[in-house]
Amino acid sequence: MKYHNISNYNFIYSNRGMGLENDLNQANKYYLDKNIAVIYKKPTPITINKVNYKSRSDAVITEARFKIPSTTDYNGIYKGKYIDFEAKETKNKTSFPLSNIHTHQIDHLRKIVNMGGIGFIIVRFTMLNQTYYLNGKELFLFLDNENRKSIPLSYFKEKGYLLKEKLRPLVDYLEAVERDLR
Amino acid sequence: MKYHNISNYNFIYSNRGMGLENDLNQANKYYLDKNIAVIYKKPTPITINKVNYKSRSDAVITEARFKIPSTTDYNGIYKGKYIDFEAKETKNKTSFPLSNIHTHQIDHLRKIVNMGGIGFIIVRFTMLNQTYYLNGKELFLFLDNENRKSIPLSYFKEKGYLLKEKLRPLVDYLEAVERDLR
Numbered sequence: 001m002k003y004h005n006i007s008n009y010n011f012i013y014s015n016r017g018m019g020l021e022n023d024l025n026q027a028n029k030y031y032l033d034k035n036i037a038v039i040y041k042k043p044t045p046i047t048i049n050k051v052n053y054k055s056r057s058d059a060v061i062t063e064a065r066f067k068i069p070s071t072t073d074y075n076g077i078y079k080g081k082y083i084d085f086e087a088k089e090t091k092n093k094t095s096f097p098l099s100n101i102h103t104h105q106i107d108h109l110r111k112i113v114n115m116g117g118i119g120f121i122i123v124r125f126t127m128l129n130q131t132y133y134l135n136g137k138e139l140f141l142f143l144d145n146e147n148r149k150s151i152p153l154s155y156f157k158e159k160g161y162l163l164k165e166k167l168r169p170l171v172d173y174l175e176a177v178e179r180d181l182r
Numbered sequence: 183m184k185y186h187n188i189s190n191y192n193f194i195y196s197n198r199g200m201g202l203e204n205d206l207n208q209a210n211k212y213y214l215d216k217n218i219a220v221i222y223k224k225p226t227p228i229t230i231n232k233v234n235y236k237s238r239s240d241a242v243i244t245e246a247r248f249k250i251p252s253t254t255d256y257n258g259i260y261k262g263k264y265i266d267f268e269a270k271e272t273k274n275k276t277s278f279p280l281s282n283i284h285t286h287q288i289d290h291l292r293k294i295v296n297m298g299g300i301g302f303i304i305v306r307f308t309m310l311n312q313t314y315y316l317n318g319k320e321l322f323l324f325l326d327n328e329n330r331k332s333i334p335l336s337y338f339k340e341k342g343y344l345l346k347e348k349l350r351p352l353v354d355y356l357e358a359v360e361r362d363l364r
Binding site: 032035037038040042043044045046048059060061062063064065066067070071075076077078079080081082083084108111112114115116117 | 220222243249252258262263266
């Protein structure tokens with residue numbers, strides 16, 4: 001039974017690195033500042049069990065647990081349209097293990113796309129330093145036709161869109177969305 | 183220094199009752215099940231300071247604090263369009279105190295409406311058992327023209343839309359959205 005601070009915690013606990021998350025937060029801030037889009041990462045879903053408080057402004061949660069997310073992590077608005085996506089990192093060099101995404105997150109993305117929203121995933125292959133955008137339709141096509149536990153890198157290369165590192169924002173994923181909208 | 187369980191906590195700490203929140207969760211579940219809309223309440227934003235974990239599945243947050251939300255609580259998609267709103271209860275019988283909504287939540291709603299999204303607030307006057315929908319434009323019109331610290335009930339009656347209690351869902355706020363879209 002050990003206590004760790006949050007940076008250690010994220011490093012050890014989460015299979016999703018902070019690198020991509022930081023890049024996306026930076027991109028979202030850029031989009032917001034430039035009045036391009038309003039997209040946020042949702043807070044981590046938790047169940048709060050105990051709160052120790054003296055006053056309204058000084059409440060400390062002393063017991064809470066992580067919940068399995070029922071939706072994706074990111075959503076917002078771009079050109080009046082609803083945007084929704086999940087972002088993941090993998091250390092794998094040849095494929096993206098589907099165990100990284102919860103089934104109900106995929107189901108959620110399907111609902112979004114069916115309703116006319118823009119749904120996609122962003123996957124970073126950290127060892128290759130490559131970040132791909134894959135739109136929902138191509139993702140579902142793979143899932144529905146291939147009986148595999150991972151999406152090969154080649155599929156991202158063929159059906160996805162490599163997000164080349166830019167100066168600002170570093171990961172300009174709306175460029176890929178824009179390409180899809182055209 | 184006292185410990186309370188979460189139901190007590192919400193009752194005492196939050197000025198926003200659970201009644202409206204429960205009704206909206208029920209409505210959102212109904213919309214989701216009927217394939218009408220995909221709208222969720224965002225998790226409460228917190229800053230996690232300490233996590234005690236033995237394994238991935240058995241992590242307990244032992245120290246966290248509430249963060250001031252930078253966005254509204256609810257968002258999602260309806261008919262391809264982006265939907266965003268804040269919901270509040272008040273015990274006041276004659277007006278809705280604006281101190282109930284953070285300034286950056288209002289700013290957020292302005293950005294959404296400017297981008298072509300559907301933004302609004304839902305306010306329940308618990309003592310009157312009346313729940314109103316007020317669209318963003320009418321809200322901003324009031325805020326920009328009236329130098330007041332609260333929105334009088336009469337404004338909701340005149341410019342808003344009274345959400346009559348239905349059987350299912352109890353609070354059918356998309357009815358009001360639909361009226362606005364027409």
